[in-house]
Amino acid sequence: MTIEQAQQQVDTWIKTVGVRYFNELTNLGILMEEVGELSRLMVRKYGEQSFKESDKGKELSDEMADVLWVLICLANQTGVNLTAALEKNFEKKNIRDADRHKNNEKLL
Secondary structure: OOOHHHHHHHHHHHHHOOOOOOOHHHHHHHHHHHHHHHHHHHHHHHOOOOOOOOOOOOHHHHHHHHHHHHHHHHHHHHOOOOHHHHHHHHHHHHHOOOOOOOOOOHHH
C-alpha cells in the first residue's frame, strides 16, 4: 500500500464506517493519546519500566498503526498530501544534514 492509497482508504473508511471525521483539534488530541500509548509500550519494552497487567497483549505494530491512522486523518482534513510532504522532507534533510551526522562524534 502506498501512502496515497492509505490516505484514500482512510478517507473512504471515515466517510462510510466512521460517518465523518472528528474535528481537527479532537484528532490532534487523539493523536497525542495514541503517541502516549506507543510511548508507554516502548518504555516498558525497551526502557527500564516494568509491564503492568493492563499492558499485556498490546503490540508495538498496532500502537504505531494507531498513530499513523490519526496522522493520516489529520493530513486528509488539512489537505496535506503525505507523499509529497515526505518527499519534500527528504530533500530538506538531504541538504541540511548531508554531512551533519557523519561529523557527529556522538554517533561514531
